[in-house]
Amino acid sequence: MSNLLECKNLTKTFGSTIALWDVNLEIGHGRIIGLLGPNASGKTTFIKLCNDLLTPTKGEILIGGDRPGIRTKGVVSYLPEKTYLNDWMRASDIIEFFKDFYEDFNPAKAYDMLGKLNINPKDRLKTMSKGTKEKVQLILVMSREAKLYLLDEPIGGVDPAARDYILNTILSNYSEDATVIISTHLISDIEKILDDIIFIKEGQVVMNKTVDEIREESGKSVDALFREVFKC
Amino acid sequence: MHWDLTSDRPIYAQIIEQMELKICSGVYPLGSKLPSVRDLAQEASVNPNTMQRALSRLEETGLLYSLRTSGRFVTEDINMVKTTKKRLAREHVQEFLEKMIRLGFDQDDIISMLGDISKELKK
Numbered sequence: 001m002s003n004l005l006e007c008k009n010l011t012k013t014f015g016s017t018i019a020l021w022d023v024n025l026e027i028g029h030g031r032i033i034g035l036l037g038p039n040a041s042g043k044t045t046f047i048k049l050c051n052d053l054l055t056p057t058k059g060e061i062l063i064g065g066d067r068p069g070i071r072t073k074g075v076v077s078y079l080p081e082k083t084y085l086n087d088w089m090r091a092s093d094i095i096e097f098f099k100d101f102y103e104d105f106n107p108a109k110a111y112d113m114l115g116k117l118n119i120n121p122k123d124r125l126k127t128m129s130k131g132t133k134e135k136v137q138l139i140l141v142m143s144r145e146a147k148l149y150l151l152d153e154p155i156g157g158v159d160p161a162a163r164d165y166i167l168n169t170i171l172s173n174y175s176e177d178a179t180v181i182i183s184t185h186l187i188s189d190i191e192k193i194l195d196d197i198i199f200i201k202e203g204q205v206v207m208n209k210t211v212d213e214i215r216e217e218s219g220k221s222v223d224a225l226f227r228e229v230f231k232c
Numbered sequence: 233m234h235w236d237l238t239s240d241r242p243i244y245a246q247i248i249e250q251m252e253l254k255i256c257s258g259v260y261p262l263g264s265k266l267p268s269v270r271d272l273a274q275e276a277s278v279n280p281n282t283m284q285r286a287l288s289r290l291e292e293t294g295l296l297y298s299l300r301t302s303g304r305f306v307t308e309d310i311n312m313v314k315t316t317k318k319r320l321a322r323e324h325v326q327e328f329l330e331k332m333i334r335l336g337f338d339q340d341d342i343i344s345m346l347g348d349i350s351k352e353l354k355k
Contacts, residue, residue: 171273172274191239193279194279195279211279212242212245212285215241223239
């Protein structure tokens with residue numbers, strides 16, 4: 001099967017600052033992947049390049065054979081690190097909004113998840129706590145039946161119980177032709193659900209292995225290995 | 233059902249051990265049908281591909297078998313389960329003995345202690 005996502009010599013610089021340098025990646029279908037790296041290692045830049053929010057300085061990204069653009073946005077479900085929704089809107093308004101935007105959006109699924117997390121669809125975003133807002137955004141993103149989910153720090157602001165629910169949602173949503181890429185610092189919470197780990201450091205991929213390979217070879221959890229590789 | 237996974241060893245290897253335990257202890261009886269890979273993965277909060285890998289390994293050893301259309305089952309061979317049970321017991325005893333020896337007990341001490349403590353438990 002062809003790759004879902006392919007990067008060739010992908011490079012992004014901002015003036016003299018290097019954000020990503022000559023990244024080559026091939027990512028297949030049906031994987032749950034952790035994109036891990038310290039602050040300022042290029043994780044968010046990578047995700048933004050995949051979403052056409054930035055353009056590469058050099059090299060290219062192909063998603064299902066297409067460069068990021070209108071076609072890929074139909075198959076990529078993206079959770080940005082910051083909220084972009086209007087805070088006067090109610091959760092139910094935003095669900096309508098997403099229904100208009102994305103053909104693959106499933107409103108019933110979104111309402112179901114809101115219910116399970118005890119979020120009232122009639123509440124306005126403005127009145128919600130930071131964690132609740134994050135949950136709403138993640139629910140919207142996971143209610144699409146996309147080919148590629150790009151989640152930038154999806155569990156950072158939510159409590160451990162909600163974190164478990166979210167990880168379970170990602171697992172129950174698993175499909176053999178969709179891939180999920182999660183960027184996060186909270187490695188120990190998510191490593192059990194990951195297939196592959198991509199470590200990036202100063203804009204370069206320094207390791208690309210499966211979780212079990214890492215544990216077998218190093219006798220350590222991914223979390224422990226991360227602390228070792230990126231020791232300050 | 234509870235799955236106990238530690239962080240420092242390969243996850244699929246731990247799943248194999250715990251599946252063996254669940255089969256030996258009758259949580260999954262002889263010849264019974266297993267839940268789907270997806271359900272098991274969710275129950276254990278692990279990646280479905282990892283669960284799949286562990287179950288395939290158990291199929292290779294014969295403890296599980298799958299029928300193309302109807303799913304995956306526990307073996308009906310009671311001897312196979314008995315052998316697995318013995319192997320697991322052996323591993324536990326070995327581990328126990330190693331720890332006791334490290335604590336400085338010799339064989340006689342260990343045996344008399346085993347007798348005493350199991351009597352206490354019966355009361």
